[in-house]
Amino acid sequence: MTSSSLDELPSAAETLTSQIPSDTAPIDPIPSSNDDVEAVGEKRKRDDDEKTTNLESSTPSPWFKTSLCSYFRRQGSCSHGAACKYAHGENELLQKPDNTWDPTSERGKKAKMMSDSAVKEEEEVGDVMFTEEMMDDNDGGGDGGVHDLSLSKCLVHLPTKWQSDDLKTFLREQGVEYKFAKKRRGMMVGFLTFENAEQLKNGVEILEGKNVNNKSLKIADVLPRTFDKNGAKNPAAKLKSAREAVTPLADLSYADQLEQKKASIAQMLKKLTRNARKACPNGKSVPEWVLQSREIGGLSCKLEGIIESPLVNGYRNKCEFSTGYSVEGKLTVGFMLGNFSAGVTAVEEAVNCPNISKLACRYASIFQSFLEKSRLPVWNRFKSCGFWRQLTVREGSKPGVVSSDEDADSRIAEVMLMVQVCSTDTDEAEVATEFEEMAKAFAEGARASTPPLPLTVLVVQDHVGISNVAPPDCPLRLLPIPVSDNGTHQDQSTNVLTEARIHDHINNLRFSISPTAFFQVNTCAAEKLYSLAGDWADLGPDTLLFDVCCGTGTIGLTLAHRVGMVIGIEMNASAVSDAERNAKINGISNCKFICSKACAEDVMSSLLTEYVDVSETEEAKPPSDDLDKQNSSAEEMSNPEDVPPLNIQEAVQKTEQKDSSSEPERSTKPQFKNVVAIVDPPRPGLHPDVIKALRTHPRLKTLVYISCNPETLVANAIELCTPSFEKTGQENKGYRRQSRMGTAALARHRAKKMPASEPFKPVKAMAVDLFPHTDHCEMVMLLNR
Numbered sequence: 001m002t003s004s005s006l007d008e009l010p011s012a013a014e015t016l017t018s019q020i021p022s023d024t025a026p027i028d029p030i031p032s033s034n035d036d037v038e039a040v041g042e043k044r045k046r047d048d049d050e051k052t053t054n055l056e057s058s059t060p061s062p063w064f065k066t067s068l069c070s071y072f073r074r075q076g077s078c079s080h081g082a083a084c085k086y087a088h089g090e091n092e093l094l095q096k097p098d099n100t101w102d103p104t105s106e107r108g109k110k111a112k113m114m115s116d117s118a119v120k121e122e123e124e125v126g127d128v129m130f131t132e133e134m135m136d137d138n139d140g141g142g143d144g145g146v147h148d149l150s151l152s153k154c155l156v157h158l159p160t161k162w163q164s165d166d167l168k169t170f171l172r173e174q175g176v177e178y179k180f181a182k183k184r185r186g187m188m189v190g191f192l193t194f195e196n197a198e199q200l201k202n203g204v205e206i207l208e209g210k211n212v213n214n215k216s217l218k219i220a221d222v223l224p225r226t227f228d229k230n231g232a233k234n235p236a237a238k239l240k241s242a243r244e245a246v247t248p249l250a251d252l253s254y255a256d257q258l259e260q261k262k263a264s265i266a267q268m269l270k271k272l273t274r275n276a277r278k279a280c281p282n283g284k285s286v287p288e289w290v291l292q293s294r295e296i297g298g299l300s301c302k303l304e305g306i307i308e309s310p311l312v313n314g315y316r317n318k319c320e321f322s323t324g325y326s327v328e329g330k331l332t333v334g335f336m337l338g339n340f341s342a343g344v345t346a347v348e349e350a351v352n353c354p355n356i357s358k359l360a361c362r363y364a365s366i367f368q369s370f371l372e373k374s375r376l377p378v379w380n381r382f383k384s385c386g387f388w389r390q391l392t393v394r395e396g397s398k399p400g401v402v403s404s405d406e407d408a409d410s411r412i413a414e415v416m417l418m419v420q421v422c423s424t425d426t427d428e429a430e431v432a433t434e435f436e437e438m439a440k441a442f443a444e445g446a447r448a449s450t451p452p453l454p455l456t457v458l459v460v461q462d463h464v465g466i467s468n469v470a471p472p473d474c475p476l477r478l479l480p481i482p483v484s485d486n487g488t489h490q491d492q493s494t495n496v497l498t499e500a501r502i503h504d505h506i507n508n509l510r511f512s513i514s515p516t517a518f519f520q521v522n523t524c525a526a527e528k529l530y531s532l533a534g535d536w537a538d539l540g541p542d543t544l545l546f547d548v549c550c551g552t553g554t555i556g557l558t559l560a561h562r563v564g565m566v567i568g569i570e571m572n573a574s575a576v577s578d579a580e581r582n583a584k585i586n587g588i589s590n591c592k593f594i595c596s597k598a599c600a601e602d603v604m605s606s607l608l609t610e611y612v613d614v615s616e617t618e619e620a621k622p623p624s625d626d627l628d629k630q631n632s633s634a635e636e637m638s639n640p641e642d643v644p645p646l647n648i649q650e651a652v653q654k655t656e657q658k659d660s661s662s663e664p665e666r667s668t669k670p671q672f673k674n675v676v677a678i679v680d681p682p683r684p685g686l687h688p689d690v691i692k693a694l695r696t697h698p699r700l701k702t703l704v705y706i707s708c709n710p711e712t713l714v715a716n717a718i719e720l721c722t723p724s725f726e727k728t729g730q731e732n733k734g735y736r737r738q739s740r741m742g743t744a745a746l747a748r749h750r751a752k753k754m755p756a757s758e759p760f761k762p763v764k765a766m767a768v769d770l771f772p773h774t775d776h777c778e779m780v781m782l783l784n785r
Helices: 010-017 034-043 070-075 106-125 163-172 197-207 240-244 253-278 287-297 356-371 429-450 523-536 554-562 573-585 600-611 622-635 645-661 663-667 688-696 710-721 743-751
Strands: 152-156 180-183 191-192 219-220 302-307 318-325 331-337 387-398 414-423 457-462 474-479 502-506 509-515 543-548 565-570 590-596 672-678 700-707 763-769 779-785
Touching: 070 600, 152 197, 163 180, 191 318, 240 331, 253 287, 253 302, 253 710, 253 743, 253 763, 302 523, 318 356, 331 356, 356 387, 356 414, 356 429, 414 502, 429 474, 457 590, 502 523, 502 688, 502 743, 509 554, 509 573, 523 554, 523 700, 523 763, 523 779, 543 554, 543 600, 554 565, 554 573, 554 590, 554 672, 565 573, 565 600, 573 590, 600 688, 672 688, 688 710, 710 743, 710 779
Parallel strands: 302 763, 387 502, 414 457, 543 565, 543 672, 565 590, 672 700
Antiparallel strands: 152 191, 152 219, 180 191, 318 331, 318 387, 387 414, 457 474, 502 509, 700 779, 763 779
């Protein structure tokens, strides 16, 4: 790669002079004539030939058109026209003499992204935890036994879909000689053993950096097993406890934890500012909030602080315990020490994990004792087979009880146990016997504890997938709980899931919780979170509140007394059923919950037409015209898979019918002047259709975003808060998503497809600690326009 001298760079004087319009008076001390420019050049001690060069030289500078014009980018025009030494757009841009591109250009950004991905891959290699146990061949492959670790290596960044045969085929194609190769589906790691040092050397030289599915292979060492096959501890191995895996901040004081999380949220706000600046269309001014970020240290908005959790220890009301084997090979019910894709399958008991209640740990211990006597095997993650998979403990608190860290369990009134199994290739009679014995073990263990443990519901979830994450419609089976040592009520066994419920309380409201429904794991901190969202949302009697991703309706129901109407939108039908039940339990009548997997834009359009007084807004148009425009935009901008055309047509027909005959009907329905949305999406963030719906409705002026993953909040805010492009989607023509593209980069590309609409702006943000002792933190951001 050739490098250029700094003397070839255009001088500051040339740059400033070229950017001053000809009809503007020069500003001292900027030189305003060619003689002055030459004088500046003399001060920089240029070569004799360069001293006589002026701005009108016929020989162009090697840096001519290698940078984008800032005037053209921000204002859409430049007084110098074609004579400007800077490029007016990507088409005019040239490569720099050092073979690099302007870092603000699309090609420069792409090169930086590829470079950052390579650096990230280098960093990931040292973070992966490999152990010699993964080399064991227990599936009849014939190469099991002791492996020489000095001749063994791990291959990192292999396709997760590969299995051992795929890896062996790849090695043969590359001409690599080896003794033993192993790869499990779902892992990014492969294991390789060579016959001798020469094979090892040749294999590493061939494989290191080899490109496979756009990823570079990395070679890593195999860590020795923690315990040998006789149970003796290996002093050279590194041990990791469940406490370190689950609560990495537990050894810090709580004040230090809060400071660390607040600093992390501040970094996310800076990241939003940087990416919003990059996402702005050429020729449009950067949003005012981006320019003002310099006054507050680069933050996209003011960070108000962090709200601490009222309960620091034992705060989780839901715990999921995996089944498996510990590093010593002991059957264990507890937490995994790492990710399966990184080669970690060891499970350790939840010892000294301060976020888990003693009650949950006790039920995990009871389940572990039962599994040790069970005739059915626990789940094997390598072979994707087995029966017992996971135990979920859900707790319901007493109303109005405020407990301290020392007596956190005293607030627990109800308990639901959900055991996940895989019934594939099992005998029904044997399974029924096992379930009966399991129910008896839980009941006896609960009664034998001091004080006795509450046990309200016992349910079994039958899941046949590879991962423990089951779909919402996974089959559930309610089991009867023996009421005494010698009496069971087997004749009351039923599959009616409406009986499988416990109850919890937030802000003096009672909530019914089904086995798979979402409910905040920290009830005490959730009360502060929802109160903050309500305070920031500018609520009132004339407010229509959209509770997007409403789950069981906790946010909308706790704020219902402060608004005129709440409309909750949720994709999970079971959660919507819970929300409706919760509204009935608490006597709340101004809430409506909708289960919809259709286009969110159509749903919100119909609801706004029904409940918003469009006659009082200047932006209102005949509903049919609006929907025709949205239909046109959707056909131009969206894939057929993204927006089902049938939904839009149905919305058009429905709206046209209302337009002709809904005047008497509208007079009987409440009309609201203020429209507010509160969104609380899962970790992946909002779906692009939901973002589009929130962004394109002009009556929606206030949006409160609650996020358990600030990374995805940043990505969604980029689409919500950056200016629209003039020609929707044209700048994205020919774009292909990179497999390693980050969430923020992907959001910048999606922002180019956003229909013309007024963007939101970040107003303020707050961190709320719902997860003490972990590095996770809830983030709340107020957006308005």
